[in-house]
Amino acid sequence: MEAGDIDAVVSEQHYPDGRGVDFLKQMRVVHPNTIRILVMETVRRDEIVKLINDAAIYQVVGAPWEPEQISLMLKRALESRELARRHRYLSHELKFADAVLHRQNDSMTRALQETYEFDKLVFCSNSMAKLCNQAKKAAATDLPVLIEGETGTGKELMARALHLFSARSKQIFLAQNCGELSDSLLQSELFGHKRGAFTGAVGNRLGLFPAADGGTVFLDEISDISPVMQVSLLRFLQEGEFKPVGADQTHHSNVRIIAASNRPLSQLVEEGRFRRDLYYRLRGLELKIPPLRERPEDIQVLTDYLIKKYAEKSSRRVVGISAEAMQRLKCYDFPGNVRELENEVRRMVAMTESGAIITVDQLSPEIAQSRPGLQNLRGIELPQGEGFTLKRTVEFIEAQLVRQALHRHHWNHSRAARELGLSRVGLDNKIRRYGIERATDGVTQNG
Ligand SMILES: Nc1ncnc2c1ncn2[C@@H]1O[C@H](COP(=O)(O)OP(=O)(O)OP(=O)(O)O)[C@@H](O)[C@H]1O
Numbered sequence: 230m231e232a233g234d235i236d237a238v239v240s241e242q243h244y245p246d247g248r249g250v251d252f253l254k255q256m257r258v259v260h261p262n263t264i265r266i267l268v269m270e271t272v273r274r275d276e277i278v279k280l281i282n283d284a285a286i287y288q289v290v291g292a293p294w295e296p297e298q299i300s301l302m303l304k305r306a307l308e309s310r311e312l313a314r315r316h317r318y319l320s321h322e323l324k325f326a327d328a329v330l331h332r333q334n335d336s337m338t339r340a341l342q343e344t345y346e347f348d349k350l351v352f353c354s355n356s357m358a359k360l361c362n363q364a365k366k367a368a369a370t371d372l373p374v375l376i377e378g379e380t381g382t383g384k385e386l387m388a389r390a391l392h393l394f395s396a397r398s399k400q401i402f403l404a405q406n407c408g409e410l411s412d413s414l415l416q417s418e419l420f421g422h423k424r425g426a427f428t429g430a431v432g433n434r435l436g437l438f439p440a441a442d443g444g445t446v447f448l449d450e451i452s453d454i455s456p457v458m459q460v461s462l463l464r465f466l467q468e469g470e471f472k473p474v475g476a477d478q479t480h481h482s483n484v485r486i487i488a489a490s491n492r493p494l495s496q497l498v499e500e501g502r503f504r505r506d507l508y509y510r511l512r513g514l515e516l517k518i519p520p521l522r523e524r525p526e527d528i529q530v531l532t533d534y535l536i537k538k539y540a541e542k543s544s545r546r547v548v549g550i551s552a553e554a555m556q557r558l559k560c561y562d563f564p565g566n567v568r569e570l571e572n573e574v575r576r577m578v579a580m581t582e583s584g585a586i587i588t589v590d591q592l593s594p595e596i597a598q599s600r601p602g603l604q605n606l607r608g609i610e611l612p613q614g615e616g617f618t619l620k621r622t623v624e625f626i627e628a629q630l631v632r633q634a635l636h637r638h639h640w641n642h643s644r645a646a647r648e649l650g651l652s653r654v655g656l657d658n659k660i661r662r663y664g665i666e667r668a669t670d671g672v673t674q675n676g
């Protein structure tokens with residue numbers, strides 16, 4: 230027994246020699262993580278606590294017992310051990326681990342739903358209101374959901390909200406980032422593996438799909454999965470079955486899949502990098518979270534909400550934010566979306582004295598510079614080094630602005646000229662002077 234990896238031991242206690250317990254005590258030393266179950270003819274109440282403590286016994290079963298009862302108990306024990314493992318793995322994301330704990334407490338779940346508009350998603354824009362309405366309807370079905378949106382738009386938050394509003398809310402929600410594991414590790418994380426399936430596979434692993442049976446699995450960054458994984462996943466979505474790595478038999482699990490991607494999957498399908506059939510399966514329902522810059526009205530409510538959140542966390546009394554600072558936030562285009570706003574607010578709260586309000590001075594430079602009517606300079610290259618006099622630098626930037634305007638107007642000269650405040654002839658002169666050609670128009674348009 231010392232040589233192998235043992236998941237569980239069922240030992241029978243015989244009176245009066247008591248060997249069953251001695252054996253389990255030894256097991257505890259050699260295999261501390263093994264699940265120990267003791268079966269006894271007569272359970273003596275006075276002894277039972279001592280027995281359980283001595284050998285760290287998972288459960289004591291008294292006669293008469295049914296084989297099925299033991300088998301079910303083993304199944305539960307193995308499941309909860311797997312869940313504990315997953316939980317440890319996930320708990321570095323403390324806030325999200327919190328959410329799992331909350332769910333186990335019904336009254337807290339209700340409190341959560343009352344405090345926020347859609348679980349933890351805060352918003353006031355019409356576009357988000359519409360999306361969350363759609364999401365509530367999606368939650369009521371059991372269809373797979375595909376969530377798309379730029380980084381930091383709240384895809385994971387949305388996935389958790391969907392689960393919480395679904396019929397599976399009492400069951401577990403498990404998340405897996407598909408982008409961060411190698412193919413084989415991802416296979417065994419999701420489907421489990423048999424002992425010895427590969428080097429280092431010392432024990433059986435249950436895997437996410439069986440562990441979340443009855444619940445929801447969130448597959449983040451789904452666009453990153455390999456072609457092999459795409460096939461396995463398609464099979465699971467079609468048949469509800471999967472094969473643990475190294476196993477011969479297929480297993481079944483009833484989980485709802487929510488997937489997320491920050492790149493449009495349809496585009497990857499067009500490029501032949503993602504299976505079309507899998508795309509259609511995943512997209513039982515589709516939710517597209519708009520970037521923050523397309524819903525600037527949310528910036529205000531989010532900022533207020535986040536100031537309160539971080540002021541409470543750091544026990545500071547931050548009274549609010551000045552109108553001017555808020556104005557600058559609203560003009561900024563937040564390429565990192567809500568996550569970027571959240572980081573900004575967290576930093577500002579930390580820098581603001583207790584009892585004070587946040588002012589423009591606390592904003593980070595890029596945001597402090599944003600003004601209404603100012604086109605921000607993303608996508609514009611600034612030259613550096615010798616030879617770039619003021620005149621040459623200005624011309625360099627001018628050429629890029631002209632090229633961008635032409636691109637925006639699909640090379641319609643009249644319209645581009647109007648936007649730039651130039652005459653047609655003036656624009657044509659600049660095009661000639663800077664040697665701007667349509668063929669070299671490689672600009673990626675800003676926003
Ligand atoms: N509407 C919102 N209300 C409150 N907080 C939000 C909202 N949207 C996003 N957040 C917060 O912004 C951060 C990023 O959200 P989340 O992790 O869900 O984004 P994501 O779309 O999964 O990003 P990525 O693609 O980079 O993984 C989180 O801290 C989340 O709490």
Ligand SMILES: [Mg+2]
Nearest residue numbers: 384385449489
């Ligand atoms: Mg995410």
